Amino acid sequence: MKVGIVGVGCSKFGQRDVTIQELAFEAVSEALKDANLSQEDVELSVVGCVGTRGYELMPAVVVNEYCGFAGKGPLRVEAACATGSAAIYSAYSSIKAGIVDIAIAIGVEKMTEVDTATSAAIGGRAGNYLWEHHFYGTTFPAYYAMHATAHMARFGTTEKQMAMVAVKAHRNAMKNSKAHFQKEIVVEDVLNSRIIAYPLKLYDCSPISDGASAAILASEKMITEHGWDPIWIESIGFSSDTSNMTMREDFVGLKATKLAAEMAYKRAKIEDPLKSFDFATVHDCFTIAEIMAYEDLGFCRKGEGGKFIENGESDFGGKIPVNTFGGLKGKGHPLAATGIAMVYEVTKQLREEAGKLQVDLKHYKALTHNVGGTGHFCWVFIFGR
Amino acid sequence: MKVGIVGVGCSKFGQRDVTIQELAFEAVSEALKDANLSQEDVELSVVGCVGTRGYELMPAVVVNEYCGFAGKGPLRVEAACATGSAAIYSAYSSIKAGIVDIAIAIGVEKMTEVDTATSAAIGGRAGNYLWEHHFYGTTFPAYYAMHATAHMARFGTTEKQMAMVAVKAHRNAMKNSKAHFQKEIVVEDVLNSRIIAYPLKLYDCSPISDGASAAILASEKMITEHGWDPIWIESIGFSSDTSNMTMREDFVGLKATKLAAEMAYKRAKIEDPLKSFDFATVHDCFTIAEIMAYEDLGFCRKGEGGKFIENGESDFGGKIPVNTFGGLKGKGHPLAATGIAMVYEVTKQLREEAGKLQVDLKHYKALTHNVGGTGHFCWVFIFGR
Numbered sequence: 001m002k003v004g005i006v007g008v009g010c011s012k013f014g015q016r017d018v019t020i021q022e023l024a025f026e027a028v029s030e031a032l033k034d035a036n037l038s039q040e041d042v043e044l045s046v047v048g049c050v051g052t053r054g055y056e057l058m059p060a061v062v063v064n065e066y067c068g069f070a071g072k073g074p075l076r077v078e079a080a081c082a083t084g085s086a087a088i089y090s091a092y093s094s095i096k097a098g099i100v101d102i103a104i105a106i107g108v109e110k111m112t113e114v115d116t117a118t119s120a121a122i123g124g125r126a127g128n129y130l131w132e133h134h135f136y137g138t139t140f141p142a143y144y145a146m147h148a149t150a151h152m153a154r155f156g157t158t159e160k161q162m163a164m165v166a167v168k169a170h171r172n173a174m175k176n177s178k179a180h181f182q183k184e185i186v187v188e189d190v191l192n193s194r195i196i197a198y199p200l201k202l203y204d205c206s207p208i209s210d211g212a213s214a215a216i217l218a219s220e221k222m223i224t225e226h227g228w229d230p231i232w233i234e235s236i237g238f239s240s241d242t243s244n245m246t247m248r249e250d251f252v253g254l255k256a257t258k259l260a261a262e263m264a265y266k267r268a269k270i271e272d273p274l275k276s277f278d279f280a281t282v283h284d285c286f287t288i289a290e291i292m293a294y295e296d297l298g299f300c301r302k303g304e305g306g307k308f309i310e311n312g313e314s315d316f317g318g319k320i321p322v323n324t325f326g327g328l329k330g331k332g333h334p335l336a337a338t339g340i341a342m343v344y345e346v347t348k349q350l351r352e353e354a355g356k357l358q359v360d361l362k363h364y365k366a367l368t369h370n371v372g373g374t375g376h377f378c379w380v381f382i383f384g385r
Numbered sequence: 386m387k388v389g390i391v392g393v394g395c396s397k398f399g400q401r402d403v404t405i406q407e408l409a410f411e412a413v414s415e416a417l418k419d420a421n422l423s424q425e426d427v428e429l430s431v432v433g434c435v436g437t438r439g440y441e442l443m444p445a446v447v448v449n450e451y452c453g454f455a456g457k458g459p460l461r462v463e464a465a466c467a468t469g470s471a472a473i474y475s476a477y478s479s480i481k482a483g484i485v486d487i488a489i490a491i492g493v494e495k496m497t498e499v500d501t502a503t504s505a506a507i508g509g510r511a512g513n514y515l516w517e518h519h520f521y522g523t524t525f526p527a528y529y530a531m532h533a534t535a536h537m538a539r540f541g542t543t544e545k546q547m548a549m550v551a552v553k554a555h556r557n558a559m560k561n562s563k564a565h566f567q568k569e570i571v572v573e574d575v576l577n578s579r580i581i582a583y584p585l586k587l588y589d590c591s592p593i594s595d596g597a598s599a600a601i602l603a604s605e606k607m608i609t610e611h612g613w614d615p616i617w618i619e620s621i622g623f624s625s626d627t628s629n630m631t632m633r634e635d636f637v638g639l640k641a642t643k644l645a646a647e648m649a650y651k652r653a654k655i656e657d658p659l660k661s662f663d664f665a666t667v668h669d670c671f672t673i674a675e676i677m678a679y680e681d682l683g684f685c686r687k688g689e690g691g692k693f694i695e696n697g698e699s700d701f702g703g704k705i706p707v708n709t710f711g712g713l714k715g716k717g718h719p720l721a722a723t724g725i726a727m728v729y730e731v732t733k734q735l736r737e738e739a740g741k742l743q744v745d746l747k748h749y750k751a752l753t754h755n756v757g758g759t760g761h762f763c764w765v766f767i768f769g770r
Contacts, residue, residue: 001482050443058435058465061628061761070632071644074623074762075471079460080443086460090475097386097481099621236484238459243446247455259456376446377459 003095004223004230005383007035007216008344013332014180015112016210020049020059021066024108027214027337028067031104035216035228039068042216043100047076048087048107048336063108080372081285083107084213084339085379091217092233101222107341108212109334141205141286143245143374145197148288150251152199155303157291159199163190164309165287166203166329173330175356178341180209180332190287204287209332213340215347231347234365235382237264241375252303254375257296264367264380265298273298273367279321279349279359281342283371284329290314290322293369297380316359324349324357339370339379350385388480389608389615390768392420392601393729398717399565400497401595405434405444406451409493412599412722413452416489420601420613424453427601428485432461433472433492433721448493465757466670468492469598469724470764476602477618486607492726493597494719526590526671528630528759530582533673535636537584540688542676544584548575549694550672551588551714558715560741563726565594565717575672589672594717598725600732616732619750620767622649626760637688639760642681649752649765650683658683658752664706664734664744666727668756669714675699675707678754682765701744709734709742724755724764735770 009030011023018026024047032038045067047060064073079086084107091103151157167187173179190203223230239259242248249255270276282297284290291305299320300308308314314322325331325345328338346366348354364385371378394415396408403411409432417423430452432445449458464471469492476488536542552572558564570588578587608615624644627633634640655661667682669675676690684705685693693699699707710716710730713723731751733739749770756763 058463058758058761060464061625061758064625065628065632069625070627071624071641073625074467074645074764075462075464075474077460077462077475078443079445082459089460090462090478093475093478093482093484096483097478099478099481239456240446240449240454240458242455243450247450256456260459373443373446376443379459 001096001098002220002232003092003217004220004228004232005215005343005347006218006223006228006230007031007037008347009034009214010178010341010344011212012178013209013211013334020108020110021063023110023210023212024063024106025067027212028104028106031214031216037216042069042072042102042104044091044094044103045069045073046087046090046103046105047073048078048083048105049076049109050078050080050083050335051109063106067106079377081333081335082339082370082372082377082379083336084341085370085381088215088340088343088381089236089238089379092236095217095219101219102216104214104216105340106212106214107336107339109336110210111208111334112210139197141197141200144286144288145200147251147292148199151288151292154252155306157306159191160187161306161310162204162287162291163187165284165290166190168315169284169323169327169330172324172357173326176326176331179326179330180207181330200286200288206285206328206333209334211332211334211337211341213337213344215340215343231350232384233381234384235264235268237261237267237380239263239378243376245374253292253296254371254378256375256378257293257369257371260378260380261297264382268382270382274319276363277320277365277367278361278363279324280367280369281325281345282322282369284323284327285333285371287329289371290327297369321359324359339368342368342370346383350383386481386483387605387617388477388602389605389613389617390600390728390732391603391608391613391615392416392422393732394419394599395563395726395729396597397563398594398596398719405493405495406448408495408595408597409448409491410452412597413489413491416599416601422601427454427457427487427489429476429479429488430454430458431472431475431488431490432458433463433468433490434461434494435463435465435468435720436494448491452491464762466718466720467724467755467757467762467764468721469726470755470766473600473725473728473766474621474623474764477621480602480604486604487601489599489601490725491597491599492721492724494721495595496593496719497595524582526582526585529671529673530585532636532677533584536673536677539637540691542691544576545572546691546695547589547672547676548572550669550675551575553700554669554708554712554715557709557742558711561711561716564711564715565592566715585671585673591670591713591718594719596717596719596722596726598722598729600725600728616735617769618766619769620649620653622646622652622765624648624763628761630759638677638681639756639763641760641763642678642754642756645763645765646682649767653767655767659704661748662705662750662752663746663748664709665752665754666710666730667707667754669708669712670718670756672714674756675712682754706744709739709744724753727753727755731768735768
């Protein structure tokens with residue numbers, strides 16, 4: 001049973017003065033309108049939300065009631081910053097299993113209201129709290145800073161190359177009306193911004209954003225009946241890794257990304273990603289993360305990610321445009337909303353509705369790469385039209 | 386693709402001086418041994434855990450690393466007190482979709498360590514925090530107390546009938562070595578215990594327990610290859626309901642239970658549950674919840690639940706023995722562990738390995754009924770051997 005995306009929605013990302021359910025509804029209503037469906041047509045609602053320090057400890061029921069899915073929403077999923085992809089997966093596997101024909105995946109996060117910003121995302125709780133955060137004071141930027149210094153030491157990757165990721169992200173985000181940042185920056189802005197965890201500076205980090213996103217998935221049977229022009233989910237790959245960073249083999253990449261990509265590529269029979277995809281969206285929570293993703297996803301060899309961005313290979317006109325929508329760095333990173341927002345952007349691109357950010361399509365194929373924590377979770381999805 | 390249960394494990398429930406990962410491992414190691422598998426054979430691990438006020442904000446990675454499933458665990462699920470069933474569902478749908486062949490569902494909760502006991506479960510956060518808990522002070526026993534008073538007013542259900550549910554639970558739990566309570570009680574003990582939320586008294590409430598449970602699911606193909614004698618998952622039904630209790634039609638039952646049962650029965654072609662099942666496990670977080678479950682699951686007509694327990698119809702030798710393992714009331718209710726512990730008990734019964742608690746099997750069919758919050762989530766599973 002093939003499964004396709006038939007409707008997508010995304011709220012404006014940024015500091016938003018609304019509740020999580022109101023934020024979710026912005027994305028849900030856009031997705032329903034996009035698919036020309038009403039709530040009654042949806043059989044299953046999967047809510048992704050990490051924000052467990054907010055006043056809603058169990059957010060799914062509140063979101064589902066407000067969005068009109070009471071009766072349809074029997075679970076919430078969480079996979080740290082990859083929660084949105086986990087929600088897509090739950091909807092996808094439910095349809096592929098023949099249990100339902102139409103499902104919605106909703107991702108929502110109020111990062112500016114709850115203290116996940118410090119206690120979850122930045123606080124290192126996505127890893128092992130007791131050993132790494134409590135005893136050693138490791139914060140989330142510090143985890144990625146260890147990756148950055150390892151990459152610099154082993155391969156000579158430079159702070160300037162990392163800065164180029166941020167510059168590209170901001171430049172693209174300026175053309176995306178949903179993006180948190182609408183401000184162009186240059187390499188010197190990044191290099192001169194204050195240090196958060198060496199070598200990562202303020203502009204190497206994705207922002208603390210509120211946001212919501214939603215995607216409606218349908219079975220091939222229902223797609224034929226409705227006459228939709230869907231974006232097909234061609235393959236899904238997943239992996240995870242140890243909680244403790246001390247248990248990892250090295251810090252120059254994410255093993256979970258490699259394993260998830262391997263699974264997704266194998267299932268979709270992808271031999272060479274550069275010859276298969278028109279563009280890619282990858283998890284750039286920090287600039288070094290995007291550089292490692294180029295390598296771990298097979299866009300270039302291990303250690304050549306710095307050169308890849310420097311040579312413009314991940315920009316429009318390059319070997320594979322990456323994060324044309326602005327990425328997590330430019331559009332924002334409201335944890336659970338991120339993975340589904342990636343699907344939103346891929347859908348717009350593959351439908352050729354991406355406006356000023358439209359890439360030239362040849363293969364009509366793309367991938368999303370969504371990481372939770374520091375590779376604690378990873379999902380790679382392959383989409384085609 | 387048929388899916389079966391091939392291995393189950395359950396920790397001792399009670400106040401446990403171990404971490405969540407150690408607790409989970411007790412259940413996981415028993416399940417692996419039961420299925421004669423090692424961690425390498427498992428392709429997907431789904432961790433259910435609600436306990437978000439503990440120090441592990443994102444418990445799945447910690448549990449997976451300790452249990453040997455790093456690489457296999459790409460998501461956590463949550464559905465309040467029905468979280469365990471949501472984890473079973475995720476494993477089930479992943480296999481049924483043909484994505485993996487062997488998956489494990491793990492449920493774990495440290496209720497005595499974190500303050501979920503007050504802030505989540507008892508605090509009413511399973512419902513709508515802002516309106517009902519914050520403004521009106523509604524606690525979790527108070528929600529079920531409203532159901533109890535409504536049932537008493539409409540149908541003449543008595544406190545004594547509710548007490549009988551607790552007495553049965555304790556009597557059965559005494560014969561279950563995994564149970565939190567190992568103490569026989571009589572109706573007067575319940576009636577004379579202190580009031581928690583009228584008419585619910587201390588002994589009408591399930592305890593605050595730590596616990597973990599695990600179930601290994603496999604595809605029919607793999608079951609044939611391994612030569613397992615599985616418990617088949619014949620059907621799954623789910624529903625959910627409004628966050629706000631004020632939006633509900635009435636309080637004498639749970640609409641989510643009725644809808645979930647309807648879906649499960651329809652898919653398994655069950656016409657009359659009393660003629661189809663040898664026994665049932667239902668969600669008795671409070672005694673009134675079990676009485677409502679008799680009715681909502683179709684074991685008796687609406688309003689006759691009180692008479693059903695009074696006449697011994699839910700006891701050994703009755704029309705349908707319910708919660709022969711001691712229920713949530715007697716065995717304990719460590720939120721996420723509960724739904725999978727139900728599957729553990731059903732598996733033991735259907736294999737005729739339930740010892741002193743064994744029921745006579747005729748149909749070799751049973752159901753589990755797992756509720757999150759006050760019907761905010763509901764899962765009904767039908768099992769057969």
